[in-house]
Amino acid sequence: MRRIGIMGGTFDPIHIGHLIAAEAARDSLGLDEVWFIPTYHPPLKDNQPGVSSELRLQMVQEALGGNPCFKALDIELQRGGMSYSIETVLELKKRHPDAAFSYIIGSDRINDLPKWHRIEELAELITFIGLEREGIPVQLNQLPDNLRQRVTMAAMPAIGISSTDIRSRVQSGRSIEYLVPDTVHQFIKRRGLYES
Numbered sequence: 001m002r003r004i005g006i007m008g009g010t011f012d013p014i015h016i017g018h019l020i021a022a023e024a025a026r027d028s029l030g031l032d033e034v035w036f037i038p039t040y041h042p043p044l045k046d047n048q049p050g051v052s053s054e055l056r057l058q059m060v061q062e063a064l065g066g067n068p069c070f071k072a073l074d075i076e077l078q079r080g081g082m083s084y085s086i087e088t089v090l091e092l093k094k095r096h097p098d099a100a101f102s103y104i105i106g107s108d109r110i111n112d113l114p115k116w117h118r119i120e121e122l123a124e125l126i127t128f129i130g131l132e133r134e135g136i137p138v139q140l141n142q143l144p145d146n147l148r149q150r151v152t153m154a155a156m157p158a159i160g161i162s163s164t165d166i167r168s169r170v171q172s173g174r175s176i177e178y179l180v181p182d183t184v185h186q187f188i189k190r191r192g193l194y195e196s
Helices: 016-029 053-064 075-079 085-095 107-115 119-125 163-171 182-191
Strands: 002-009 033-038 070-072 099-106 127-131 151-153
Touching: 002 016, 002 085, 016 033, 016 099, 016 127, 033 053, 033 075, 053 070, 053 075, 053 182, 075 085, 085 099, 085 119, 099 107, 107 119, 107 127
Parallel strands: 002 033, 002 099, 033 070, 099 127, 127 151
Antiparallel strands: none
16 A cells, blocks of 8 residues: 655745655655645635645646655645645545555644544544644644544654745845745746745
């Protein structure tokens, strides 16, 4: 059975931290692949993505380059509306019955697990790979037993990069060199993304 990690997020824009997190999870837990799935409308975020779903998907595709272990999927963008993980996992399991799926999530999402839509059902279908984000301690002991048992922590280098900071840097004319893959940097410059 193939072991697939799912990286969901707005990827507005995708950055080096996302790629390092995906590789850390893949390497630590022996995943065969990591699938990056941009959300259409994230349920636990108040603000909407800054650029269109098409541009965010293109940036993800640019970032993944030729890595045979990484793949971009537009499943949530095609579905539209609120991007609930349970709907995505049910669809993926239908399309790929030979795969075992794990969501790769940071500290903030681990701590939010009880708030996820239909989390009890989701936790029966998949596992979670937790990565501690700098400045956001994981509170596994605060989770209900059934959720805590479904989370496996993976080691990740401490990297304080965020999409919010990258957007702010572009808007104020500061460099984002090395914070995003060069292909994404060039894409943002060519399209004039996040400048205002």
